Amino acid sequence: MLTIEHLVKHHGSRTVLDHVGFEARSGRVTAFLGPNGAGKSSTLRILLGLDRADEGRALVAGQSYRSLRDPLRTLGSMLDGSGAHRSRTARNHLSWVARSNGIPQRRVDHVLDQVGLTASARTRVGRYSLGMGQRLGLACALLGEPEVLVLDEPVNGLDPEGIRWIRGLLRAHADAGGTVLLSSHFMGEVADIADDLVIIAGGRVVADGTLDDVTRRYETLEDAFFALTSDGRDTVR
Numbered sequence: 001m002l003t004i005e006h007l008v009k010h011h012g013s014r015t016v017l018d019h020v021g022f023e024a025r026s027g028r029v030t031a032f033l034g035p036n037g038a039g040k041s042s043t044l045r046i047l048l049g050l051d052r053a054d055e056g057r058a059l060v061a062g063q064s065y066r067s068l069r070d071p072l073r074t075l076g077s078m079l080d081g082s083g084a085h086r087s088r089t090a091r092n093h094l095s096w097v098a099r100s101n102g103i104p105q106r107r108v109d110h111v112l113d114q115v116g117l118t119a120s121a122r123t124r125v126g127r128y129s130l131g132m133g134q135r136l137g138l139a140c141a142l143l144g145e146p147e148v149l150v151l152d153e154p155v156n157g158l159d160p161e162g163i164r165w166i167r168g169l170l171r172a173h174a175d176a177g178g179t180v181l182l183s184s185h186f187m188g189e190v191a192d193i194a195d196d197l198v199i200i201a202g203g204r205v206v207a208d209g210t211l212d213d214v215t216r217r218y219e220t221l222e223d224a225f226f227a228l229t230s231d232g233r234d235t236v237r
């Protein structure tokens with residue numbers, strides 16, 4: 001469960017988050033959508049303790065990310081691809097992350113298998129395709145068997161088989177009681193996987209509800225997105 005409460009963030013005289021608040025619930029896949037520059041990454045960075053809010057707070061299972069005792073065992077995240085250095089192999093990288101977080105080494109083989117990278121585990125990350133890098137980022141997020149997954153653009157670079165695979169993986173995580181928050185620009189994928197939607201535009205939440213609630217008045221999710229994020233926009237709360 002993730003709770004975002006009244007986040008305000010200024011950069012100089014600009015307000016990039018203006019009282020952003022929503023929840024991502026256990027057992028649900030929540031999609032976080034918005035045009036470029038809307039404030040998605042700013043919100044996720046605050047949630048993950050990478051930046052500070054000027055007002056408001058973001059809680060993971062009732063605590064701030066920075067106060068979690070074993071963060072990777074509570075929340076797994078992927079913000080910018082794999083996060084691994086080009087010169088390392090997937091196995092090196094995951095082993096190092098596991099060691100530095102008190103996670104058993106047997107989890108490394110498990111997640112490599114889970115994301116389909118076992119055969120490439122000893123290849124340097126610099127030689128990986130975009131999709132393989134995404135799979136490694138996901139392996140890292142899954143390493144600590146966290147309840148919560150926060151994924152920025154997880155289908156970016158995946159081929160159709162990879163997209164189907166990740167959809168199944170995230171669905172299974174939510175169906176097992178986990179919380180999934182993902183950002184995406186791919187409306188088709190979001191419509192296929194999300195239970196709940198949060199749409200942000202200009203630093204404000206303009207829609208928050210179930211996929212059905214948010215899209216009810218529109219033909220498609222894409223129509224809803226443009227109506228809710230354009231100037232003179234609608235709102236659904």
Ligand SMILES: Nc1ncnc2c1ncn2[C@@H]1O[C@H](COP(=O)(O)OP(=O)(O)OP(=O)(O)O)[C@@H](O)[C@H]1O
Binds near residue numbers: 034035043
């Ligand atoms: N460190 C910073 N200094 C100044 N402005 C910033 C900084 N970080 C973000 N911004 C601004 O805050 C606004 C929100 O940016 P953010 O990266 O959160 O958007 P986003 O919704 O993630 O966009 P995208 O879909 O392009 O990733 C943008 O106008 C951006 O230029």
